Amino acid sequence: MKNYETVIGLEVHLQLNTQTKIFCGCSTQFGREPNSQTCPVCLGLPGSLPVLNEQVLLSGMTIGLALNCTINSLVKFDRKNYYYPDLPKAYQISQYDFPIAKEGFLKVETGGQVKKMGIIRAHMEEDAGKLIHSPETKSSLVDYNRTGVPLVEIVSAPDMRSAQEAYDYLTTLKLLLSYLDVSDCDMEKGSLRCDANVSIREQGVQVLGTKTELKNLNSFRAVKNAIDFEVQRQIQTLEAGERIIQETRLWNEEKQITVSMRSKEEAHDYRYFPEPDLVPFMIETSMAEKARQALPELPTEKLTRFINDYKLSLYDAGVLVQDKNLAFFFEACVKAWNNPKKITNWIISILKQELNARRLTIAQTKLSITHFTELIQKVENGTLNNLTGKEVLTHMLDTGKDSATLIQEKGLTQVSDDASLNTIIDQVLAENADIVHAIKSGKENAIGFLVGQCMKKTQGKANPKKIGELIKGRIHNVSSS
Amino acid sequence: MKLNELTAHEILKGMSEKCINPADVYRSVREAIKTHDPKIHAYVHHEDDGIAFDEKKFGRFPIPIAIKDNICIKNYPTTCASHILQGFRPPYDATVIKKLREAGLIFLGHANMDEFAFGSSTESSYFGVTRNPWKLDCVPGGSSGGSAAAVAANEAIWALGSDTGGSIRQPASFCGVVGLKPTYGRVSRYGLIAFASSLDQIGPITKDIEDNALLLNLIAGHDEMDSTSADIPVPDFTHALTKDVKDLKIAIPKEYFVEGIDEEVKTSIFDAIELLKAKGAQFKEISMPHTAYAVATYYILATAEASSNLARFDGVQYGLRAQPSQQRRTPIIDLYEETRHQGFGAEAKRRIMLGTYSLSSGYYDAYYLKAQKVRTLIKQDFDEAFKSFDAIITPTAPTTAFKLGEKTSDPLSMYLSDIYTISVNLAGVPAISLPCGFAKNGLPIGLQIIGKPFDEEMLFRIGHAYEQATEWHKKRVSL
Numbered sequence: 001m002k003n004y005e006t007v008i009g010l011e012v013h014l015q016l017n018t019q020t021k022i023f024c025g026c027s028t029q030f031g032r033e034p035n036s037q038t039c040p041v042c043l044g045l046p047g048s049l050p051v052l053n054e055q056v057l058l059s060g061m062t063i064g065l066a067l068n069c070t071i072n073s074l075v076k077f078d079r080k081n082y083y084y085p086d087l088p089k090a091y092q093i094s095q096y097d098f099p100i101a102k103e104g105f106l107k108v109e110t111g112g113q114v115k116k117m118g119i120i121r122a123h124m125e126e127d128a129g130k131l132i133h134s135p136e137t138k139s140s141l142v143d144y145n146r147t148g149v150p151l152v153e154i155v156s157a158p159d160m161r162s163a164q165e166a167y168d169y170l171t172t173l174k175l176l177l178s179y180l181d182v183s184d185c186d187m188e189k190g191s192l193r194c195d196a197n198v199s200i201r202e203q204g205v206q207v208l209g210t211k212t213e214l215k216n217l218n219s220f221r222a223v224k225n226a227i228d229f230e231v232q233r234q235i236q237t238l239e240a241g242e243r244i245i246q247e248t249r250l251w252n253e254e255k256q257i258t259v260s261m262r263s264k265e266e267a268h269d270y271r272y273f274p275e276p277d278l279v280p281f282m283i284e285t286s287m288a289e290k291a292r293q294a295l296p297e298l299p300t301e302k303l304t305r306f307i308n309d310y311k312l313s314l315y316d317a318g319v320l321v322q323d324k325n326l327a328f329f330f331e332a333c334v335k336a337w338n339n340p341k342k343i344t345n346w347i348i349s350i351l352k353q354e355l356n357a358r359r360l361t362i363a364q365t366k367l368s369i370t371h372f373t374e375l376i377q378k379v380e381n382g383t384l385n386n387l388t389g390k391e392v393l394t395h396m397l398d399t400g401k402d403s404a405t406l407i408q409e410k411g412l413t414q415v416s417d418d419a420s421l422n423t424i425i426d427q428v429l430a431e432n433a434d435i436v437h438a439i440k441s442g443k444e445n446a447i448g449f450l451v452g453q454c455m456k457k458t459q460g461k462a463n464p465k466k467i468g469e470l471i472k473g474r475i476h477n478v479s480s481s
Numbered sequence: 482m483k484l485n486e487l488t489a490h491e492i493l494k495g496m497s498e499k500c501i502n503p504a505d506v507y508r509s510v511r512e513a514i515k516t517h518d519p520k521i522h523a524y525v526h527h528e529d530d531g532i533a534f535d536e537k538k539f540g541r542f543p544i545p546i547a548i549k550d551n552i553c554i555k556n557y558p559t560t561c562a563s564h565i566l567q568g569f570r571p572p573y574d575a576t577v578i579k580k581l582r583e584a585g586l587i588f589l590g591h592a593n594m595d596e597f598a599f600g601s602s603t604e605s606s607y608f609g610v611t612r613n614p615w616k617l618d619c620v621p622g623g624s625s626g627g628s629a630a631a632v633a634a635n636e637a638i639w640a641l642g643s644d645t646g647g648s649i650r651q652p653a654s655f656c657g658v659v660g661l662k663p664t665y666g667r668v669s670r671y672g673l674i675a676f677a678s679s680l681d682q683i684g685p686i687t688k689d690i691e692d693n694a695l696l697l698n699l700i701a702g703h704d705e706m707d708s709t710s711a712d713i714p715v716p717d718f719t720h721a722l723t724k725d726v727k728d729l730k731i732a733i734p735k736e737y738f739v740e741g742i743d744e745e746v747k748t749s750i751f752d753a754i755e756l757l758k759a760k761g762a763q764f765k766e767i768s769m770p771h772t773a774y775a776v777a778t779y780y781i782l783a784t785a786e787a788s789s790n791l792a793r794f795d796g797v798q799y800g801l802r803a804q805p806s807q808q809r810r811t812p813i814i815d816l817y818e819e820t821r822h823q824g825f826g827a828e829a830k831r832r833i834m835l836g837t838y839s840l841s842s843g844y845y846d847a848y849y850l851k852a853q854k855v856r857t858l859i860k861q862d863f864d865e866a867f868k869s870f871d872a873i874i875t876p877t878a879p880t881t882a883f884k885l886g887e888k889t890s891d892p893l894s895m896y897l898s899d900i901y902t903i904s905v906n907l908a909g910v911p912a913i914s915l916p917c918g919f920a921k922n923g924l925p926i927g928l929q930i931i932g933k934p935f936d937e938e939m940l941f942r943i944g945h946a947y948e949q950a951t952e953w954h955k956k957r958v959s960l
C-alpha cells in the first residue's frame with residue numbers, strides 16, 4: 001500500500017446568541033412552540049423586506065478579529081437560490097464575494113505542537129427552518145422559529161492532516177468562540193454545526209485529491225470518527241484502482257459509516273447574485289474600532305497571564321482556561337482572597353469533579369465566590385478538616401448557603417476540644433494495645449492507623465492533625481495522661 | 482360635474498367649505514364601480530370585506546383610492562393578479578397602506594394589473610383584461626392598467642400603482658391621467674410584492690398634478706422596514722406648485738425621437754415644449770448615448786431579480802398548492818412543479834426562465850454582470866445631463882394605447898412599448914407622465930418629465946405650469 005496524506009478542511013456553522021433574528025425583530029429563543037417566533041419577514045411573506053441586525057454585524061466582526069482575519073469594510077449580502085421547504089423565500093440571504101472576514105488563522109495545540117490552521121473566510125447568513133417528518137401521517141411539518149436566526153459560517157483552509165487535528169481544531173475554535181460570547185456553541189441544540197471536506201493524496205504530492213464533503217456530524221466525536229472512516233474508504237477506493245467521486249456523504253452514526261448523498265453532477269447551481277433588498281454599505285471606522293476594543297481577552301492571552309500573574313503551573317492554568325466560566329470564577333475568588341495556589345487546588349481537585357459529576361457549569365450552580373473562599377480559609381486554619389470541607393462544598397453547590405449555616409444545619413462542626421478527644425483516644429488506645437506496643441517499639445507509622453480509628457469514632461469531625469499530636473504525646477509520654 | 486369626477490383637492494376644498502360630504506363622494510365612486518366596472522374591469526377585488534368605510538368617522542383625507550393588486554392590505558385578498566396567490570390574504574399592511582390608513586383614505590379594493598407586473602397592457606392578468614376607458618377595444622397600458630383605468634373611469638379618485646420599467650407612467654399616458662414614478666428610495670417598498678427589487682417603486686396615479694403632489698406627500702418618506710428607502714427629508718410637494726418655469730433648463734434627448742415614434746405623439750410633445758418655451762423655459766437637444774441598450778439591460782436585470790423574487794411561490798406556505806395526478810418525481814418536487822405550472826401564466830414563466838438563465842453559472846458574467854455595467858453607463862447619461870439641466874422631457878410611450886390582443890403574441894414588441902420609461906428605472910431617477918393631448922382616434926397622449934434624484938418637486942413644478950395653460954387634465958371620459 002502507498003503512503004497517503006490526509007487533507008481536511010472544516011466548515012463550521014455557528015448560530016449567534018443575539019436576542020433577535022438577523023433580518024427582523026423576532027426572538028431567537030430555542031425550544032419555543034413551533035412557529036411562535038415568526039413575522040412576515042422571517043416567514044418570507046410576499047412584500048416583506050430584510051433589515052440587518054447590527055448586533056450580527058458586530059458579532060461577525062468580533063469572530064473575524066479573534067480569528068486574525070482581515071475585516072471587509074464593505075458589507076454586502078447575496079442571495080443563494082435553492083428550493084427546500086424549510087427555506088421560505090427559496091433563497092438564503094448570505095455573503096458570497098465579500099464575506100465579513102477573510103484570510104485569518106487559528107493556532108491549535110495538537111500532537112504536542114502548536115499548528116497554525118488557516119481560516120479562509122467567515123461570513124454572515126440566515127438559518128433555515130426545521131422540518132418535522134411524521135411517518136404516520138406521511139406528512140412533513142415546518143417550524144419557522146429557526147428561520148432567520150443569525151449564523152456565521154467559518155471556513156478553514158485545508159490545513160488539517162488527521163482526524164485528531166480536526167478534532168483539536170474544533171475544540172480550540174469552540175473555546176475561542178465561548179470567550180467571545182457570540183454563541184452558546186451547543187452542538188446538541190444545533191447552535192454549532194460542522195461539515196468536513198476530506199481528501200487524500202500520495203505522500204509528497206502537492207495537488208489536492210478529489211474531496212468528499214461529510215455532513216450530519218452531530219458531535220466532535222462524530223467528526224473524528226467520520227473522517228477516520230472516510231479516509232480509510234478513500235484509501236481502499238484508490239488501492240482498488242478506482243477513483244474518488246466528488247460528492248456529499250452523510251455520516252451514519254448508528255452504523256459508523258459515510259453514505260453517498262449526492263454527487264457533484266447533481267449539485268445545486270445556487271445562482272448567487274447581490275441581494276437587492278439590502279444596500280451594500282461601508283463599516284464606519286468608529287464601529288470597527290468599537291468591535292476591536294470590545295474584543296475580550298482570548299484563551300491564549302489568559303493562559304499566559306495566569307502563569308505570569310498568579311504563578312500557576314502551565315497545567316493548572318490550562319485547566320482553568322479550558323473552561324471560560326471556571327477561569328472567570330477563579331479570578332473573582334482571587335480578588336476576594338488572595339491565595340491563587342490554594343484556590344486553584346480547590347477548583348481543580350475538588351470543585352471541578354463535583355461539577356463534572358453534576359454535569360453543570362459553575363454558572364449553573366448556586367455557589368457564591370465569598371462562600372467558596374471562606375470555606376477554603378476555614379479548612380486552611382483548621383476549623384474544618386479536608387473531608388468536612390468537601391462535604392460542605394457539595395451542600396453549597398446544591399443550596400447556595402454559606403459554610404457557617406451548613407455546618408450548623410448538618411452538625412458538621414469539627415470536634416477539637418481536648419476533653420472529648422481524649423475520651424475517644426482513651427478508648428482507641430485501650431482497644432488497640434498491640435498497636436500501641438508496636439509504636440512504642442519504634443513503628444511510628446502505625447500512628448496513622450490509630451488516627452483513622454479516632455476519625456471513625458468522631459464520624460470524621462475531628463481534626464486529624466491534632467489527634468495525631470495527642471496520640472503521640474500519650475504514647476511517648478505516659479505521664480501526660 | 483359628478484362627485485366621482487372631481488379631483489381630491491376639489492373634494493377637500495368642498496369639504497372645508499362644507500358643501501361636499503365625503504360619504505357622498507364615496508357612494509358616487511362605488512356607484513361608478515358598480516355601473517362601469519363590468520365593462521372596464523379595473524378591479525380584481527372590490528368587495529368590502531376587510532376594508533369597509535365607516536361613514537361616521539373619517540380622517541383628514543377621506544379620498545376613495547384604488548390599490549394595485551401587488552400592494553399588501555392586511556387581511557384583504559392580495560394576488561398580483563396571479564392564480565398562484567389565490568386566496569392569499571397578507572397578515573400585514575404595506576407601509577404605504579399603513580400611512581394611508583392613518584391619513585384616513587378609503588380603500589376601494591385591489592386594481593387589476595399584469596400578472597406580477599410583467600407586462601405593458603394588463604392583458605396577462607389571471608383575472609382577465611382591463612379595458613381602456615377612452616376606447617374599450619384598447620388596452621389601458623400596464624402593468625398598473627387597473628389603477629390608471631380606475632382613475633380615468635372615475636371609479637376611484639386616486640390610485641396607487643407600482644413602476645418597475647414604466648408600469649405607472651405608460652398606463653397613465655394611455656389612460657390620460659397623471660402617474661409618477663418617484664425616485665428609487667423615496668417611497669417604502671415594504672409590502673409591495675417584489676417584481677425587481679432594485680427597480681420597483683410605488684407611486685401615485687391621479688387626475689392632475691396637484692393631486693399627485695398631495696398623494697406623494699402621504700406616502701413618501703424613510704421606512705426602517707425598508708433598507709433601500711432613503712433617509713432624507715421629505716418636502717411638502719404642493720409647495721412646488723406655486724413656482725413658474727421661467728429660466729428652467731430642460732433637455733430633449735434626441736434618442737427618444739427616432740424611429741418607432743408615432744407622428745401624433747411627436748407633435749403633441751413638441752407642442753408642449755413650445756408652450757413651456759413660451760412660459761420662459763429653455764430647451765436644448767442632448768444625446769443620451771446608452772439609451773439604445775436600456776431595454777436589453779432591463780430585461781436581463783429585472784428578470785434575474787424576478788426569477789429569485791418569485792421562487793417563494795412554491796405551494797408550501799400560502800396561495801395555490803397543486804399536486805400532479807400521478808407521481809412524477811419526489812412528492813415535494815412534484816408539488817413545486819405542479820403548483821408553479823398551474824399557478825403562473827405564460828409571461829411569468831417566460832421571465833422566470835430568462836432570469837434563471839442569466840444568473841446561471843457560466844452565463845452570469847456575460848449577462849447579469851454585463852447588464853449591471855451597462856446600467857451604470859445609463860445612469861451616467863442621466864448624471865451628465867443633470868449637470869446642466871433641471872429636467873428632461875420625452876414622450877411617455879411611442880404610441881397611444883394599442884388594441885387588445887395586438888401585441889400579446891409578440892413579447893418583443895410589447896417590451897418596446899416601455900422604451901422611453903425603462904431607462905428612468907435603471908437610473909433610479911423620478912419621472913412623471915401627464916396628459917398632453919389626444920390623438921385623432923380619441924386616445925390620450927402622455928408627456929414624460931424626468932428629474933434629478935429626489936427632485937420630484939421639479940416634475941410637479943413643470944407639470945403644474947403646463948396644466949395651468951392647458952385643459953387636457955380636465956377632460957373626463959364619458960362611459
